[in-house]
Amino acid sequence: MSQLAGPLDIILNDIERALDTRLWYAALAVTLSLPDICSLLELPPEEGWSKGWKYAGWFDRNLAQYHPEFTGGDCYKLRGGLLHNGRVRRDEARWDHIAFTTPDSPGRLHRCVFSNNGGIDETALMLDVEFFCRDVMEATRIWFSANLTNTIVQANLPNLLALRRDDIGRQVSGGGFLR
8 A cells, every 4th residue: 555644645545456456447547637636736726727738747747757658748648538538549649559458468568669560550559557557656656755845735735535534523423425
């Protein structure tokens, strides 16, 4: 589980559980939300929602060492396609296909680009879903540790999703809920 002490734990721990139970789509979908969450935490609270250029910038600053073949813009397009359409291909993407392998795939490939394979004029980026998720999670942990004293990040943290067991008090006994 996450070694990060703080409000991102609930999200990172859920990704870990999704990976452990082989819920690949759930793990990938939540992982792709991390640059959104972190880039929003960097914005002054009055600026509202995160922006695509902020997402891409956060990815480029924090994940370029893990994925030099994959830019923040590429990841933002992947995020949009997967979260909004359930697809990993977008017409304006750099590759014709983005394919994810899993730990039980016959050929577990990560960070591989193929082109003109078998004479077909197509390109494909191959990523391993578990490795990709863990790369983004690690970058998130490093980013959060580096931003513990950032006043804007700290001002935004109380607005993050949290499991609350104390706010419902007398109305409901036991359990918890998300805010």
